[in-house]
Amino acid sequence: MTMLEQKHRALLREAERRAAAETGNMRACFELLSLSGAIDRDCAARLAPHRLSEGKFVILFLLSDQPEGLAPHELADRAGVTRATITGLIDGLERDGFVERRSDRNDRRKLAVLLTASGRKIADSLLLEHSAWIASLFAGFTADEHQTLHGLLQRVWQNLGTGGAPLDAPEA
Known part of the structure; x- marks a missing residue:
């Protein structure tokens, strides 16, 4: 089909x-x-x-194992978004009570974004749920079929030409 x-x-x-x-x-x-x-x-x-978009979910996931939080620019770099975009994502997550911004005690110019208790709860449950959903998309694939699919997708990336390297490809 x-x-x-x-x-x-x-x-x-x-x-x-x-x-x-x-x-x-x-x-x-x-x-x-x-x-x-x-x-x-x-x-x-x-x-x-x-109340999450994929972008907000990524931020929750990135913060889930960061008890001290991350600076907004670090989140932007890790998520692959601009600093303007990260500000909007953090604003929305903060408005919904999933994250909080904290100033550094020694340097108030430094800011960290941390998960709240409800943010941690939703991040933990959704990570498991999301992982299971992704796994279900490939249910029944054998190891050989996974390898074949990976190889075929790599060929398409190569055929894409300049600038077409997969986003997670190791740098030369």
């Missing part, structure tokens, strides 16, 4: 109608994009009842 988004079905039909090119690769790309979108939507739906 392949579910393509409407926009991808329309593009594929038009490409087939025009016989512009072989559409097998186009279909594979659209299938991957549609699957990615469906995973993103499901993730958002799972986090929404907790």
Whole structure:
């Protein structure tokens, strides 16, 4: 069963109608994009009842093993977002009672972001729930199938060309 988004079905039909090119690769790309979108939507739906976005969830996760907290710029660097974005994420998490900002006793210019008790509780429970959900997406895959999928995705990254290295690829 392949579910393509409407926009991808329309593009594929038009490409087939025009016989512009072989559409097998186009279909594979659209299938991957549609699957990615469906995973993103499901993730958002799972986090929404907790008043969380994926970005806020990442911040909770990053703080979950940091009893002294982290500075906002450290959170931004680790999450891969801008400092302006991290400010908005922290503001929302603070408003919902999941984090608090604390000034350093010796240097009030220094600021740390820490989980509150409710933030720790939600982070701990959601980490387990989220991990189980991700694992369920690949239920039934054998080790060989995981390796094959990984290899195929690596080839797509390579074919992407300049700037297309996977985000977690080791630097040369």
